[in-house]
Each structure stands twice: as structure tokens, then as C-alpha cells.
Amino acid sequence: MAKKNLLNEKEIKIILHRLACQLIENHIDFSDTVLIGIQPRGIFLCNRLVKILEEEYGIKNITSGKLDITFYRDDFRRREEPLEANRTVIDFLVDNKNVVFIDDVLYSGRSTRAALTAIQAFGRPANIELLVLIDRRFSRHLPIQPTYKGRQVDVINDELVVVNWKENNEKDAVFLVSN
Amino acid sequence: MNNLSVDNLLGIKHLKKNDLELIFKTADHFKEVINRPIKKVPSLRDITIANLFFENSTRTKLSFELAEKRLSADIINFSAAQSSVKKGETLIDTANNILSMKVDIIVMRHPNEGAAYFLSKHVDAKIINAGDGAHEHPTQALLDSFSIREKLGTVKGKKIVIIGDILHSRVALSNIYALKLQGAEVKLCGPTTLIPKHITQLGVGYEKSIRKALEWCDVANVLRVQHERMDIKYFPSVREYTQMYGINKELLDSIDKEIVIMHPGPINRGVELTSDVADSKQSIILHQVENGVAIRMAVIYLLAQQINRN
Numbered sequence: 001m002a003k004k005n006l007l008n009e010k011e012i013k014i015i016l017h018r019l020a021c022q023l024i025e026n027h028i029d030f031s032d033t034v035l036i037g038i039q040p041r042g043i044f045l046c047n048r049l050v051k052i053l054e055e056e057y058g059i060k061n062i063t064s065g066k067l068d069i070t071f072y073r074d075d076f077r078r079r080e081e082p083l084e085a086n087r088t089v090i091d092f093l094v095d096n097k098n099v100v101f102i103d104d105v106l107y108s109g110r111s112t113r114a115a116l117t118a119i120q121a122f123g124r125p126a127n128i129e130l131l132v133l134i135d136r137r138f139s140r141h142l143p144i145q146p147t148y149k150g151r152q153v154d155v156i157n158d159e160l161v162v163v164n165w166k167e168n169n170e171k172d173a174v175f176l177v178s179n
Numbered sequence: 180m181n182n183l184s185v186d187n188l189l190g191i192k193h194l195k196k197n198d199l200e201l202i203f204k205t206a207d208h209f210k211e212v213i214n215r216p217i218k219k220v221p222s223l224r225d226i227t228i229a230n231l232f233f234e235n236s237t238r239t240k241l242s243f244e245l246a247e248k249r250l251s252a253d254i255i256n257f258s259a260a261q262s263s264v265k266k267g268e269t270l271i272d273t274a275n276n277i278l279s280m281k282v283d284i285i286v287m288r289h290p291n292e293g294a295a296y297f298l299s300k301h302v303d304a305k306i307i308n309a310g311d312g313a314h315e316h317p318t319q320a321l322l323d324s325f326s327i328r329e330k331l332g333t334v335k336g337k338k339i340v341i342i343g344d345i346l347h348s349r350v351a352l353s354n355i356y357a358l359k360l361q362g363a364e365v366k367l368c369g370p371t372t373l374i375p376k377h378i379t380q381l382g383v384g385y386e387k388s389i390r391k392a393l394e395w396c397d398v399a400n401v402l403r404v405q406h407e408r409m410d411i412k413y414f415p416s417v418r419e420y421t422q423m424y425g426i427n428k429e430l431l432d433s434i435d436k437e438i439v440i441m442h443p444g445p446i447n448r449g450v451e452l453t454s455d456v457a458d459s460k461q462s463i464i465l466h467q468v469e470n471g472v473a474i475r476m477a478v479i480y481l482l483a484q485q486i487n488r489n
Contacts, residue, residue: 071212071220071480082181082484085208093216121217 006134006161007151007174015150019131020052022148023100030062032126033098038115039068039086042103044165045133049102065090067101069114088118095123100147104163106132109144134161134174183481187299187306190315191356199360203325205477206470213249213472223252226483229277231287232309233259233270233294238444238468239309239319243286246475252483255282270294274302283486284479287311305482313347313408319443320353322474324361326467327398330439335362340392342368342424343402343451346375347409350402350443355381368392369424372413389424393431398439401426401451417450427453431461439463 007015027033030053037046043066053059070085101115112130119125129147136155151174155161159178166172183198212220228247232240240256247254257277274285285302287295288309295308310316327334339358345351345367358365359382366384367374379385386392393399404420414420426440440452440462448454457464 068208071208071222076222077484077486084181085205087208088211117221121212121215121219123216 002178004176004178005173006153006176009172012133012150012172012174015133016048016052017056019133019148019150020049020057023049023053023131024057024059026129027098027100030059032096033063033100034092034094035062035064035100035102036067036090036115036119037064038101038103038111039066039070039088041105041163042101044167045104045131046102047167048165049131063092063097065092067115067118069111069118072114072118074110074114090122093123094119094125096126097123099125099128101128101130103130103132105134105136105161106130106144106146106149107136107139107161109140109142112144113142133163136161182484186482186485187295187308188317188478188482189295189299189306189308191317191320191353191360192315194317194356194360196360199321199324199357202321202474202477202481203328205481206321206325206473209249209476209480210470210473213469213476219249219251221251222480223247223250223483226250226252226283226486227281228252228254228284228286228479229257229280229282230254230309231257231274231277231285231289233287233289234310235260236288236309238471239288239316242468242471243307243309243318243475246472246479247286249472250476250479250483252284252479255280270298271301274298274304278302278304284482305486307478307482310349312349313352314349315353315356316349316443317353317357318471318475318478319350320357321478322467322471323350323354323400323441323443324357325474326441326463326470327439329466329470330463331397334358336364337398338364338366338396339398339400340366340368340386340396341400341402342389342392342426344373344404344413345369345378345402346373346413347405348402350400354400355383359383366392366395370414370420389426390430390434393426393434393438396438398441399426400441400443402443403445403447404450421450425449425451425453426456428455428459431456431459437461441467443467 037043050062050064066089068086068088070083131148132146133150135146135149135152162175164173184195185193284305286307286309289311292312292314294311299306341351366386368386442464
């Protein structure tokens with residue numbers, strides 16, 4: 001099993017700041033914007049971005065939530081392993097809001113498709129954008145593209161992109177793992 | 180552990196502690212779902228569920244039906260009162276006829292003990308027991324434990340007394356299994372004629388005096404007196420039963436701690452509980468009903484997960 005480093009801690013830091021600035025460009029004071037981290041792994045990225053926006057760019061009162069897509073997936077009963085659900089924490093309505101989905105890796109696009117259905121339970125957003133740290137090009141099953149992306153990578157199908165965060169691992173890093 | 184250890188939900192007796200934890204964890208998620216503006220998820224779009232009710236039910240039937248709809252399953256309903264059962268059709272024939280319509284899960288209530296087990300041996304569908312005679316009513320016990328866990332944080336180590344007609348109660352037996360499995364202390368209370376012989380072999384105690392029982396417990400699960408199942412007189416009169424085993428506000432207030440009152444419904448107001456007790460803030464009867472939907476969604480979801488579509 002070979003492991004290749006795609007991004008180190010410093011590179012991730014630079015990318016997170018760039019993504020935060022891109023969000024500010026489009027959403028200015030975030031008054032009608034909600035950031036939604038996709039469970040389970042989008043939450044770390046979402047929290048990190050909220051922290052940067054609040055602490056380093058002085059944006060107050062950012063609304064953010066966590067969305068679990070387990071019950072909306074199209075592979076229920078088609079997987080070897082049963083799916084485990086996570087908590088959804090959205091204590092607001094998204095009616096007429098600008099929603100930004102935040103996830104670590106965009107691969108087939110199926111999770112995003114499920115998130116698009118799931119968010120409808122909380123109202124009708126004005127528009128929905130997608131922010132990802134890693135965009136795996138050429139591996140999409142659905143016509144879904146990110147609005148903001150940290151790094152675009154070309155990866156063949158049996159390779160795996162692994163994102164580690166300080167919060168659940170030793171340090172921030174992105175690896176490419178191949179068998 | 181994301182999978183149940185059983186293929187059907189026939190009773191709590193067959194479940195393990197991990198199963199209960201998985202069901203409760205899944206129900207937590209579904210409870211959040213049913214409190215959303217849009218209370219529906221598409222998980223079970225391609226699943227068909229038959230609700231076979233060979234015995235009357237309001238709450239359980241509505242609760243199952245709602246749970247199935249919230250999961251987007253297709254459902255068909257069957258009540259014995261309006262069916263060919265009246266014309267002499269056997270249980271297997273009825274079930275097989277319904278299965279030919281490509282049903283994946285059967286939810287069944289039946290007046291005979293073991294009916295769900297019997298069905299599970301003869302038909303190729305997931306069976307959920309919604310009550311079989313005086314045997315088991317697993318989803319009720321699950322929602323009772325779920326409600327205790329929600330109110331008191333945990334079931335382990337809590338003292339629970341089940342009061343009333345234990346003899347005819349499937350709720351009591353399922354509750355005993357579920358509570359013991361989670362490490363609760365259980366006592367029964369009621370007229371000796373309505374306590375099954377040898378029930379203490381299941382590791383539960385018996386207390387004849389309702390006052391002592393209430394003073395001992397953290398939670399009182401009060402059962403209905405099931406007149407319809409009583410072929411002989413088990414106590415002299417309803418009035419005497421109420422005097423001996425009914426819970427009123429005066430009795431409740433004379434106990435120097437605040438206990439939780441539960442009831443699986445339907446309540447005979449003025450018999451086992453007075454109205455002011457049933458509607459008091461100590462009563463979690465309506466939470467039980469809400470939790471019933473979440474628990475049934477969890478059970479159906481977890482069993483449906485085992486149906487392989489590949």
C-alpha cells in the first residue's frame with residue numbers, strides 16, 4: 001500500500017484562507033448565508049472555515065449546521081456494510097437562504113445529490129453552492145461540480161484520497177493511498 | 180455493530196443488549212427527523228409493508244403506519260374485521276396471498292401467542308410482532324425504555340414498577356425482558372390473581388402494596404385492566420380495584436419523591452389512573468406516543484437494511 005502526500009499542513013492552511021476569502025467575495029457579511037457541513041467528514045472543514053471567518057476576518061454571527069445524508073443515500077441496501085447515521089443539527093429554516101454545502105472530498109457526486117434532497121426537508125433555499133477541499137476530477141457519476149475547490153486532483157478509481165484533520169488525527173494532511 | 184442480530188422482531192427475548200442500543204441510537208436520529216418541517220426521508224422507497232391486524236388497535240396501528248410513511252415505504256393495511264379471515268381463511272393462506280403481492284415486511288398483531296413466530300417460519304418476509312396475545316409486544320417495550328432513557332438519562336440501575344394486569348399483558352412481559360437486559364430493577368404490583376405464577380423466575384420482584392411499590396420506584400408503568408381478555412372474575416369489582424391499585428393525585432403527592440408515570444394506553448381514566456395524574460407533569464404518556472413513531476421507524480429501517488437488493 002503506497003501513500004503519497006498531496007497536501008501538507010502549511011498548504012492546507014493557505015487553501016483554507018483562500019476558500020474563506022472566496023466565500024467572503026460572494027457572501028460579504030453572510031447575513032443570508034448558511035454554511036452546512038456534510039456529515040461525517042465535512043464537519044471538520046466547516047468548523048475550520050467558520051473559525052477563520054470569525055476570528056481572522058471579523059465576520060460575526062455566521063449560521064452553520066450539520067447535515068446527515070444517510071437516510072437519503074441511493075445505496076441503501078446495496079452496500080456490504082450497513083450505513084451508520086450521524087447527527088443532523090440544523091435548528092433554522094433555509095427558506096430563501098444562500099446555502100453552502102461543505103465537504104472534504106468530491107468524488108462520485110452521489111453524496112452531494114443526497115444532500116440536495118436532504119436539505120429540502122428544511123425549506124427551499126434561494127441557491128445552493130458546493131465547497132470542497134479536494135475535487136477528484138474524472139470520477140463523477142453525476143453532473144455535479146464544486147463552486148469552490150481547494151485542490152483538484154486526478155486520481156484513478158482504486159486510489160483513495162484521505163483527509164486528516166488535527167481534530168481527529170495528529171495533524172492536517174491529505175494523502176493519496178493506492179493498493 | 181450496525182446490524183441487528185435477529186432477522187425478525189418477534190420479541191425482546193431474542194434481542195441482545197447491543198441490539199437495543201442500536202435501535203435507540205437509530206431512533207434518536209429519527210426523532211430529529213420527525214421534528215423537522217418536512218418529516219419524511221426517502222430510505223424505504225422500494226419497500227412494501229403489510230400491516231396485518233387480526234385484533235383491534237388504534238395507537239400501535241397508527242404509529243406503525245405513520246412510521247412507514249415517514250420512511251417512504253408503500254403500505255397495505257389489513258384488518259381482520261373486514262377480511263376473508265371471517266370466511267375461514269388460515270393465517271398462512273392470508274399471509275401468502277399478501278406476499279404474492281410482493282411484500283417485503285409484515286407487521287402483525289394477532290390474538291394468539293406465538294403467531295408472529297409461526298408466521299416467520301412459514302413465509303419469506305421480515306416479520307415485526309405488533310403484539311401476539313398475552314405474549315410479547317416488543318416495540319412497546321422498546322419505546323417505553325427509550326422514553327425512560329430520554330427522561331432519566333439511562334435505564335441501567337433504575338427502579339421500575341409495572342402495575343396492574345400483568346397476567347393478560349404482553350406489554351409487561353416485553354418490558355420485563357427489555358428492562359432486565361438493560362440492568363434495571365423491576366417489581367410487579369397488582370392483585371395476586373393478575374400476577375402470573377412463577378413470574379419471579381424472570382428475576383423480578385413482587386409488591387402487593389401500591390404505596391410501598393411507588394415509594395420504592397423511580398418509574399411506574401401502569402397497565403390497563405384488560406376486561407376483554409378476562410373470562411372469569413379476577414377481582415370483586417372495578418371500584419375495589421381502583422381503591423387498591425388505582426393511582427390518584429393524593430397518593431402520588433404523599434410520596435416524598437417525584438416518580439415518572441407511564442401508561443401504554445388506552446387509559447381507563449378513573450380506574451388505574453385518575454385524570455389529574457394522567458395529565459400531570461410527572462406523566463410522560465404523550466412522549467411515549469411520540470417516541471413510538473421514532474422507535475418503529477428505527478426497527479423497520481434496521482430490518483429493511485437486511486433485505487438485499489443486489
